[in-house]
Amino acid sequence: MSWIREGDLNLIERISANILKAGPIPKHVAFIMDGNRRYARKRQVERQEGHSQGFEKLAETLRWCLRLDIREVTVYAFSIENFKRSKDEVDGLMELAKQKFTRLLEEQENLEKHGVCIRVLGDLTLLPLDLQEVIAKAVLATKTHNKCFLNVCFAYTSRHEIASAVREMAWGVEQGLIRPSDVSEALLSQCLYTSNSPNPDMLIRTSGEVRLSDFLLWQTSYSCLVFQSVLWPEYSFWNLCEAILQYQLSHRSLQKAREQHRESQALQQLEADRSCVAELLQHRSNGTPVDAQSRQEALHSYTASREERVRHFLGALQHKRDTFFSDLCSPAVVA
Amino acid sequence: MALVFEFVWRLLHALLHLHRTLVTWFRSHLWKWNGRIWKRAVAALLVPIALGFPNHKKLAPTTGKRVGRRFRFGADGKALEKLPLHVGLLIAEEEPRYSDIANLVVWCMAVGISYVSVYDNQGVFRRNNSRLMEEILKQQQEQLGADGSKYSVEFLSNGSDKQDHQVLSCQAVVKVLSPEDGRQGIVEAAQKLCRAVEQRERAAKDIDVTVLDSLLRESRNIPDPDLVLKFGAVQSTLGYLPWHIRLSEFISLPTHANISYEDLLGALQSFAACEQRFGK
Numbered sequence: 237m238s239w240i241r242e243g244d245l246n247l248i249e250r251i252s253a254n255i256l257k258a259g260p261i262p263k264h265v266a267f268i269m270d271g272n273r274r275y276a277r278k279r280q281v282e283r284q285e286g287h288s289q290g291f292e293k294l295a296e297t298l299r300w301c302l303r304l305d306i307r308e309v310t311v312y313a314f315s316i317e318n319f320k321r322s323k324d325e326v327d328g329l330m331e332l333a334k335q336k337f338t339r340l341l342e343e344q345e346n347l348e349k350h351g352v353c354i355r356v357l358g359d360l361t362l363l364p365l366d367l368q369e370v371i372a373k374a375v376l377a378t379k380t381h382n383k384c385f386l387n388v389c390f391a392y393t394s395r396h397e398i399a400s401a402v403r404e405m406a407w408g409v410e411q412g413l414i415r416p417s418d419v420s421e422a423l424l425s426q427c428l429y430t431s432n433s434p435n436p437d438m439l440i441r442t443s444g445e446v447r448l449s450d451f452l453l454w455q456t457s458y459s460c461l462v463f464q465s466v467l468w469p470e471y472s473f474w475n476l477c478e479a480i481l482q483y484q485l486s487h488r489s490l491q492k493a494r495e496q497h498r499e500s501q502a503l504q505q506l507e508a509d510r511s512c513v514a515e516l517l518q519h520r521s522n523g524t525p526v527d528a529q530s531r532q533e534a535l536h537s538y539t540a541s542r543e544e545r546v547r548h549f550l551g552a553l554q555h556k557r558d559t560f561f562s563d564l565c566s567p568a569v570v571a
Numbered sequence: 572m573a574l575v576f577e578f579v580w581r582l583l584h585a586l587l588h589l590h591r592t593l594v595t596w597f598r599s600h601l602w603k604w605n606g607r608i609w610k611r612a613v614a615a616l617l618v619p620i621a622l623g624f625p626n627h628k629k630l631a632p633t634t635g636k637r638v639g640r641r642f643r644f645g646a647d648g649k650a651l652e653k654l655p656l657h658v659g660l661l662i663a664e665e666e667p668r669y670s671d672i673a674n675l676v677v678w679c680m681a682v683g684i685s686y687v688s689v690y691d692n693q694g695v696f697r698r699n700n701s702r703l704m705e706e707i708l709k710q711q712q713e714q715l716g717a718d719g720s721k722y723s724v725e726f727l728s729n730g731s732d733k734q735d736h737q738v739l740s741c742q743a744v745v746k747v748l749s750p751e752d753g754r755q756g757i758v759e760a761a762q763k764l765c766r767a768v769e770q771r772e773r774a775a776k777d778i779d780v781t782v783l784d785s786l787l788r789e790s791r792n793i794p795d796p797d798l799v800l801k802f803g804a805v806q807s808t809l810g811y812l813p814w815h816i817r818l819s820e821f822i823s824l825p826t827h828a829n830i831s832y833e834d835l836l837g838a839l840q841s842f843a844a845c846e847q848r849f850g851k
Contacts, residue, residue, distance in 0.1 A: 251576075258573070258580035317850025395817060399780045402761045406768040406775035416765035421754050424761060446845070450817040454754065457810045461821070482806060485587065489663075489805040493692055497750065497810065504755075 239295055239340055239347070245303060249473050253304055256477060259484045262437030264308040265301065266452055266459070269294065271443030271467030278467070284328045289469040291336060300473050302350070302384060304480065308433055310387040312451045316362065316396060330367055333390065337370040344377055351383025357429035358392030359400070360560075372564035387433060394453040401427035404553055413549040417512050418542055421501055426550055430455055438483045442468045442475075458494045460486045513538045591804070595825070644715075647836055648683035652843040655797035657686040659748075659819070661811050662827060663803030667695055671827045673706035675800075677714050678835050680743040686794055687745050692809035694749035707745065750810040752791055757814055760786040787814060795819065798842045800835075802827035820845050 245253060269290055276286030294311060301309055313333070319326060340347070340354065347354075356371045363371075371390070404427045408414040414423075425431065435455045439448075444465035448456070462479040466472070513535050517526050526534075648654055658679050660672065672689060679687045689696050689703065696703055760783060767773040795815045799808075801823045808816065822838045824830070 254572075254576045255579045255583065258577040259584065315850050320849070320851045393817075395780045395784070395814065398757060398814065399778060399783045402757075402764060402783055403775055403778040405761060406765050406773075406778050409765045409768050410775045416762050416769055419758060419762045419765050421758050424754075424758060446821045447818055447847075448816060448821075449850075453813040453817055454757075457754065457808055457813055460806050461808065462806065463821070481583075481587075484584065486804070486806050490807055493805075493807070493809055496693065500750075 239298070239336070239343060239352075243299070245300070245473065252477055256480050256484075257305060260487045261305050261480065262460070262483050263306065264310070264434055264436045265306050266310040266312075266436040266439040266456065267297070268312045268439070268441040268449065268451055269468040270441060270445055272469060274443060275467045275469040283325060284332070286469065287329060287332055291332065293469050293471050297471060297476065298386065300476055304476070307383070308385040308387070310389065310430070310433070310436060310452070312389050312392070312449075314358075314390045314392070315450065316359065316391055316393045317450070319362070330364055334367050334370055337367070337374045340374045341370070341377060347378055348381065351381045352378060353381040353385045354378045355385065355387045355432070356390050357387055357397075358390045359396055360391060362391045369564050372561040376561055376565060385433065387430065389451070392429070393450040395450060397429050398424070398454055400429070408549045408553070411552070413552060414545050417508065418546055420505055420508065422505070423546060425454070427553065428454065435459060438462060438479065440464060440479050442466055442471060458490055458497060460490060509535060509539050509542065644678070644681035645683065648681075651839055654683050654839070655842060656684070657688065657794045657796045658684050659688045659690060659796035659799040659811065661799055661801045661808065662689070662691045662696075663801055663805040663807065663809055664826060667691060668828055669703055669706040670710065671830050672703065673710040674714070675827065675830060675835060676707050676745055677710045678832050681715060682839065685743050687743065688748050688793065688796065689745065690748040690811050692750055692811075694751070696747045697749040700747050703747065746793065748793075748812065752793070753810045753812050753814075756787060756791055759790065798822065798839075800824060800838055818847065818849070
């Protein structure tokens with residue numbers, strides 16, 4: 237019942253992996269692990285067993301990803317919308333999560349050996365306190381590992397994440413750390429729960445549903461979306477290869493689209509800085525025209541000071557988040 | 572050894588590209604022949620697509636039968652179990668064809684869909700808004716004829732959203748979207764909220780999903796798309812309305828070039844069969 241299934245690929249799988257690796261491989265893959273309950277119905281077992289099998293499949297998939305050089309995986313484990321399910325099912329899922337995270341703490345050496353860093357993203361305050369504490373311990377224990385990353389989205393929806401990012405920026409304004417004019421796409425991205433990860437290159441959803449269900453809506457704007465009809469507990473290495481093949485086919489177009497977007501973002505930031513500077517100079521010079529040289533210098537210094545403000549703000553935000561976890565682990569809370 | 576793998580990889584991708592090109596060529600040239608033997612041959616060719624990439628809908632042949640179709644539209648719409656309120660047409664292809672898009676818009680309206688948005692990630696439609704409008708009006712006349720006057724189309728470009736007075740008598744709304752309506756729209760709302768916080772009109776801790784959502788609706792009143800029809804080989808949303816697509820069904824069609832009404836109807840039928848559990 238471990239987080240990382242030992243065991244390797246067979247010969248044909250290894251050969252296929254090597255062939256795929258000759259082309260572009262996504263560095264970060266997101267999974268919507270859908271189909272556990274339908275699998276349970278199909279196999280005529282309890283729902284809880286379906287979810288348990290789902291976790292097993294996650295461990296196996298992580299192993300395949302590492303073998304294919306996919307260093308970062310984000311999974312949608314529990315949505316805020318899932319709280320609408322029956323109390324029994326929700327309690328069962330919370331219990332399963334607590335078991336798995338506790339097991340994770342027991343496997344620390346194994347995780348250290350593989351260099352796995354586990355992050356849990358979402359509104360953790362919605363979870364039972366004992367689960368929050370176990371999660372905090374697991375996150376802090378693997379914090380410094382950096383060979384590969386597993387992000388588990390728990391009590392998460394994308395809209396909540398975006399709203400929380402906006403709330404953090406508003407907090408920054410309230411504290412006088414940043415100005416409303418500093419708010420940009422780039423800053424919002426850095427205030428999301430996923431700020432420590434690059435955007436996913438690919439998102440895979442299993443069980444045949446063709447929607448995003450409020451998962452990483454902001455981050456997957458330029459990701460390759462792959463919808464596969466296989467149920468999650470039946471996911472195979474070949475399904476993963478098929479998804480990577482799709483990614484490779486869309487790769488160039490997506491790179492181009494991302495590049496275009498980056499350029500237009502940079503342009504927008506420049507324009508925003510320019511208009512702020514223009515306003516500032518207007519105030520200072522009281523209507524007398526300013527020469528191009530001074531304008532350019534003012535622009536440089538404004539951009540530098542904006543970047544400094546933003547750096548300071550992001551540092552404060554990171555500190556706030558770290559404190560949340562360390563407070564959960566500290567003995568004072570337990571008492 | 573690495574060279575061998577690289578060679579095999581290049582061969583594999585060359586085969587896939589060839590396959591894709593052949594299928595596109597067959598679609599555009601041989602369907603017109605309507606010969607049974609050719610249909611079977613192409614069906615055989617398409618089977619690997621079905622096996623390999625299950626999500627791509629296969630396109631039906633363009634029968635070209637316009638007579639009698641006018642009367643079908645409404646009936647087809649009513650026959651569907653559920654009809655989307657807002658259909659997003661996401662054109663992920665390099666060269667947009669205005670007449671085909673206009674066809675899609677007109678068919679959507681005729682079938683009973685009240686809100687259609689057209690999007691491409693480079694803002695081409697936004698820049699050529701009037702050309703698209705003309706094309707749509709022209710197709711409306713051609714396709715719907717006398718019935719066309721029943722359907723009045725409201726074109727919303729960015730400025731006019733703020734006044735609601737047009738909404739009175741329109742049957743359908745067509746909105747042209749670009750990436751500015753997506754992430755940038757959210758950023759603008761965030762800036763507004765931050766300015767309100769700076770002015771002490773609002774507390775940061777009061778900002779939640781509802782507040783952000785209502786602010787977004789205020790500036791750009793776009794209903795959440797129930798269905799997004801994506802045209803093109805690129806498998807991505809390419810920046811289309813990230814906030815609004817949380818529950819949208821995505822149906823992929825290979826291309827919008829020479830798209831037929833039957834293709835659209837097929838996609839709508841797939842949509843009607845989708846089951847939403849909303850987390851439960």
